[in-house]
Amino acid sequence: MKVSLQVNKKMVEIDVPPKKSLLDILRDDLGLIGTKKGCGKGECGACTVIFNGKRVNSCLVPALQLDGSKIITIEGLKNWSAFPMIEKAYIEHGAVQCGFCITGFVISTISLFVETSLPITNEQIKWSLGGNLCRCTGYTKIFEAVYDISNQIDTVQLIKRDWHNEFNN
Amino acid sequence: MNFDPKNYRIDASEKIRGEIRYTNDLKIPGLWQSITIRSPYPRAKILEIQFDSEFDWNTVTVVTASDIPNNYVAMLENDMPYLASKIVNYVGEPVALITAPDKNLLERASNFLHVIYEPLSYLTNMLDSEKSEVLIFSNNNIFKEIKIEKGDLEKIKQNNYKKVEIEVHTGFQEHLYLEPQCVIAIPEKDRVVIRGSLQCPYYVKNAVETMFDGKKHITVIHAPTGGAFGGKEDYPSLIAGHAALLAVKSGHPVAVTLDRFEDIQYTPKRHPSYHHEVAYVDKNGKIQGLEIQMYLNGGAYCTLSQVVLARAALTVTGCYYVPNVRIHAKAVATNIVPSGAFRGFGGPQAVFAIEMLMEKIACVLDLSPKKVREINLISKGQETATGQILKYSVSSQEVFEDVISRSDFDNKYRQYKEWNHPILEKLIEDRFPKNKNGGVLKGIGISASVHGAGFTGVGENKIKGVVRLELEQDGAITVYSAQTEMGQGQQTAFQKILSEALHIKRKQIKIAEVNTDVVPDSGPTVASRSTMVVGSLLVEAAKEIVEKLKLKLKNDFGVEFQYRQGYFYRDGHILSFTDAANEFGGFSVEKQYSHPSFIKFDETTWKGDAYPVFSWAAAVAEIEVDPITFQIKVTRYYTTHDIGKAINYDQAVAQIEGGSLQGIGYALYEKITEKDGLFDITGFSDYIIPSFMETPEFHIKILENPYPFGPFGAKGLGELPNVGSAPAIISALWMIFESEFNKIPVLPEDLHSIFLHINKRNYYES
Numbered sequence: 001m002k003v004s005l006q007v008n009k010k011m012v013e014i015d016v017p018p019k020k021s022l023l024d025i026l027r028d029d030l031g032l033i034g035t036k037k038g039c040g041k042g043e044c045g046a047c048t049v050i051f052n053g054k055r056v057n058s059c060l061v062p063a064l065q066l067d068g069s070k071i072i073t074i075e076g077l078k079n080w081s082a083f084p085m086i087e088k089a090y091i092e093h094g095a096v097q098c099g100f101c102i103t104g105f106v107i108s109t110i111s112l113f114v115e116t117s118l119p120i121t122n123e124q125i126k127w128s129l130g131g132n133l134c135r136c137t138g139y140t141k142i143f144e145a146v147y148d149i150s151n152q153i154d155t156v157q158l159i160k161r162d163w164h165n166e167f168n169n
Numbered sequence: 170m171n172f173d174p175k176n177y178r179i180d181a182s183e184k185i186r187g188e189i190r191y192t193n194d195l196k197i198p199g200l201w202q203s204i205t206i207r208s209p210y211p212r213a214k215i216l217e218i219q220f221d222s223e224f225d226w227n228t229v230t231v232v233t234a235s236d237i238p239n240n241y242v243a244m245l246e247n248d249m250p251y252l253a254s255k256i257v258n259y260v261g262e263p264v265a266l267i268t269a270p271d272k273n274l275l276e277r278a279s280n281f282l283h284v285i286y287e288p289l290s291y292l293t294n295m296l297d298s299e300k301s302e303v304l305i306f307s308n309n310n311i312f313k314e315i316k317i318e319k320g321d322l323e324k325i326k327q328n329n330y331k332k333v334e335i336e337v338h339t340g341f342q343e344h345l346y347l348e349p350q351c352v353i354a355i356p357e358k359d360r361v362v363i364r365g366s367l368q369c370p371y372y373v374k375n376a377v378e379t380m381f382d383g384k385k386h387i388t389v390i391h392a393p394t395g396g397a398f399g400g401k402e403d404y405p406s407l408i409a410g411h412a413a414l415l416a417v418k419s420g421h422p423v424a425v426t427l428d429r430f431e432d433i434q435y436t437p438k439r440h441p442s443y444h445h446e447v448a449y450v451d452k453n454g455k456i457q458g459l460e461i462q463m464y465l466n467g468g469a470y471c472t473l474s475q476v477v478l479a480r481a482a483l484t485v486t487g488c489y490y491v492p493n494v495r496i497h498a499k500a501v502a503t504n505i506v507p508s509g510a511f512r513g514f515g516g517p518q519a520v521f522a523i524e525m526l527m528e529k530i531a532c533v534l535d536l537s538p539k540k541v542r543e544i545n546l547i548s549k550g551q552e553t554a555t556g557q558i559l560k561y562s563v564s565s566q567e568v569f570e571d572v573i574s575r576s577d578f579d580n581k582y583r584q585y586k587e588w589n590h591p592i593l594e595k596l597i598e599d600r601f602p603k604n605k606n607g608g609v610l611k612g613i614g615i616s617a618s619v620h621g622a623g624f625t626g627v628g629e630n631k632i633k634g635v636v637r638l639e640l641e642q643d644g645a646i647t648v649y650s651a652q653t654e655m656g657q658g659q660q661t662a663f664q665k666i667l668s669e670a671l672h673i674k675r676k677q678i679k680i681a682e683v684n685t686d687v688v689p690d691s692g693p694t695v696a697s698r699s700t701m702v703v704g705s706l707l708v709e710a711a712k713e714i715v716e717k718l719k720l721k722l723k724n725d726f727g728v729e730f731q732y733r734q735g736y737f738y739r740d741g742h743i744l745s746f747t748d749a750a751n752e753f754g755g756f757s758v759e760k761q762y763s764h765p766s767f768i769k770f771d772e773t774t775w776k777g778d779a780y781p782v783f784s785w786a787a788a789v790a791e792i793e794v795d796p797i798t799f800q801i802k803v804t805r806y807y808t809t810h811d812i813g814k815a816i817n818y819d820q821a822v823a824q825i826e827g828g829s830l831q832g833i834g835y836a837l838y839e840k841i842t843e844k845d846g847l848f849d850i851t852g853f854s855d856y857i858i859p860s861f862m863e864t865p866e867f868h869i870k871i872l873e874n875p876y877p878f879g880p881f882g883a884k885g886l887g888e889l890p891n892v893g894s895a896p897a898i899i900s901a902l903w904m905i906f907e908s909e910f911n912k913i914p915v916l917p918e919d920l921h922s923i924f925l926h927i928n929k930r931n932y933y934e935s
Contacts (some may be wrong), residue, residue, distance in 0.1 A: 031196075033187070033190070033193075033194040034186070034187020034188065035187070036191070036347070036348070036395070037193075038347045038348070038349075038429070038853075039429040039852050039853055040428060040429060041429065041852055041853075041854070043852055043853035043854050044347065044853050046347055073187075074186065074187035075187065078186050078187075087182060087185050087186070090181065090185050091177050091178070091181040091182060091185070092177065094177070094178065094181075094819040094820055094822075094823050096178060096180070096181040096184050096185060097396075097656035097657065097658070097820075097823065097827065098346070098347065098348070098394065098395045098396040098397075098655055098656025099180065099181075099184030099185075099189060099393070099395065099656065100191065100346075100347040100348045100395030100396060101347045102184050102185055103184075103185070103186075103187040106185060126861045126862060126864075127861075127862070129861050130860050130861045130862045131860075132861075133347070133853060133858060133860055134347070135344075135345055135346055135347055135396050135398070135827075135831070135858060136396055136656045136657075136823075136827045137823055137826065137827050138823070138825075138826030138827040138828075138829060138830040138864060138867065139826075139830070139860075139861050139864045140823075140826045140864065140867050141823050141826070143861070143864075
């Protein structure tokens with residue numbers, strides 16, 4: 001089936017089987033390999049992307065839901081003005097090890113700050129990132145990175161502005 | 170070594186940006202996909218492989234056992250075939266391979282290929298293995314048997330010591346790296362290039378070249394690896410062979426990628442274990458004699474079971490001094506997926522068992538579990554079970570004391586006992602609470618753990634790893650080694666070791682891609698050896714670079730130069746390392762490892778220095794048990810690790826957090842039940858690894874008691890955190906319920922049924 005959708009602010013038109021997952025479309029058809037496949041069953045969170053303003057496991061979204069949708073992946077997110085601050089926090093807190101899960105965590109971090117108003121509690125951070133699994137880090141460094149961002153009011157405002165620009169323009 | 174908080178990982182940014190290319194992110198033109206046809210039986214004869222003529226077999230390429238020149242994976246015993254030919258020995262064993270340009274065709278083809286089997290009787294219980302009529306390996310199903318004896322246990326048995334006995338069981342554990350197993354093979358004229366997610370490129374090269382009977386040159390290129398934990402030590406040799414066979418036969422590049430279901434079902438797991446331990450103790454709880462019987466379930470093929478057993482047997486006395494000891498350990502065969510390497514490599518099983526024995530001794534003698542451990546901890550100058558006298562870098566007591574005091578163990582132990590009393594009283598009378606207002610049960614437990622750093626016994630002397638450094642004229646140094654980055658931070662550690670050794674900038678150190686045509690064999694990335702063993706070679710090589718530059722300067726200037734803090738100097742002359750490189754760079758140095766000569770081990774008698782040095786840890790776990798659901802949650806986890814020197818402090822702490830959490834999973838969540846050779850798990854939803862919500866508050870501390878032969882004193886780290894966490898958590902269950910826990914994992918339903926048993930027994934006793 002033919003679907004047209006907006007991926008990282010660019011319109012694309014693709015012809016794919018209706019059941020093909022958004023994850024496979026991103027990776028195979030659009031070459032956006034920053035989104036990873038850890039299970040293909042919506043269990044691990046490695047393929048998290050933003051779909052029409054909500055984060056989803058892209059492996060669970062079939063092509064037939066995609067027409068007219070807006071998608072943001074890590075490739076789009078890294079152009080956001082807030083991204084360098086998020087990247088800095090992740091690097092400085094040593095939150096990355098093998099890295100296979102980490103783009104999913106970055107997307108979930110964005111979602112957390114868009115969905116939750118400040119001040120953010122520790123439990124809200126944990127709950128919000130609870131759907132992203134990591135086998136290397138013991139989560140603590142990731143928590144510290146996100147906690148650090150939650151204390152940077154400017155960064156959080158920037159994330160919200162970037163989000164607004166993405167979905168309201 | 171200066172502690173610079175800005176020593177961030179060199180690979181962090183490209184990972185966060187999603188720009189790093191893991192195996193399946195590589196763009197390889199004309200890449201074909203593949204499918205593996207697997208045995209549905211734990212043991213069966215293969216009668217025939219039928220190719221249904223309804224399907225056009227010219228559109229795909231099929232490989233069966235008859236296509237393989239040497240049909241065994243060259244490892245320790247060479248007993249595992251690449252593809253089963255006459256008999257299958259486990260559910261999921263590969264029987265045939267198909268490759269095709271697209272997935273639909275592949276799936277269609279697999280529906281038209283029929284393997285006809287005759288099911289045979291099979292064996293899955295490791296304790297039945299030796300006597301079973303089902304013969305899987307040799308004439309007795311024993312992959313390896315180890316006997317270690319010290320002192321005179323028989324004499325101790327005659328004395329009037331208290332005999333304390335325990336049986337201990339540990340379960341499977343799956344690595345569950347986030348990136349499933351995958352390799353790609355690219356065929357060329359007389360060569361096959363393999364790229365993949367793997368730990369040990371030279372293992373793969375050796376295995377696949379042996380498979381082709383030396384008729385193909387194999388180049389292995391390591392791709393960034395999305396977690397491994399031992400799971401990508403031996404297994405990639407199997408699937409790399411599969412990919413290479415398909416690639417050569419089809420003439421196309423071929424990917425072998427396991428989906429999560431295949432990966433969790435059919436790849437190696439941690440060896441399940443059984444232990445029977447008998448201690449002879451005096452009234453203070455001091456162990457005078459110890460007799461240990463241990464079994465590891467090796468599964469259908471040997472893989473690395475022999476060396477896993479060796480490490481388990483050599484670790485089985487834990488952190489304790491035992492004057493008289495007899496150890497009898499066996500790794501046996503069953504019709505289950507072959508067990509393999511997993512972080513700790515037999516250590517977690519061995520330490521869990523001895524720690525449960527410590528709990529039992531405390532329970533039987535009515536002593537505090539802390540005191541029983543304290544009184545038995547080994548110290549400098551004492552001798553291990555193999556007669557190794559610990560002469561340096563021994564911190565068993567320091568880490569123990571530190572974690573006890575940091576966690577306020579003694580006070581909490583007392584307070585929590587008091588707190589639990591009224592809750593337990595009601596529970597024992599079957600008065601289960603209707604809400605949580607009465608509070609949860611609180612427990613605190615301890616463990617002491619140890620990990621022999623580097624290869625077991627004479628392993629390092631067999632490998633004799635080599636590294637090469639190349640100095641460019643711009644002052645850059647490139648490291649050529651076979652060590653692989655899989656998340657543990659090896660590249661960053663190497664960069665840091667060299668920049669510190671030479672006092673030059675970190676960005677001057679480049680790490681060469683691990684390609685077996687280019688890098689020398691510095692040994693596999695296993696056994697917590699990269700930093701300690703290969704890192705020490707890097708320091709040696711760096712020194713030689715300085716000596717060579719000094720020599721060239723002397724030839725040029727006619728005077729001897731000194732090297733300090735990144736500068737060569739002599740009287741009025743001073744020039745930086747980079748200045749000297751500009752002048753004289755463009756050469757390389759190679760260094761080969763040799764064991765310090767006084768470290769000796771005899772693998773026939775199991776006497777001597779089993780490891781060049783040990784890393785030490787102690788842990789305190791605080792848990793809460795919900796008295797309604799029996800859910801167990803680790804709330805705080807304290808651990809103190811002596812690793813000689815933290816090369817990258819921040820990432821060392823991260824390793825400890827991650828490794829400890831894997832141990833928490835091992836103790837409380839990660840359960841695999843095997844029935845008729847089949848596992849009851851399909852993915853993350855029924856094999857539960859800890860998430861953010863199960864992560865405790867970590868309180869990590871690193872002590873640095875240097876190893877004289879490690880880089881800046883560093884010892885092995887990677888595996889140790891995983892060794893002591895399960896026993897610390899289960900120790901907390903002993904503390905709450907004052908009853909025996911001898912089996913992991915303990916899920917809520919397990920705890921509930923154990924509790925009902927305690928309840929009843931106490932009722933009848935009173």
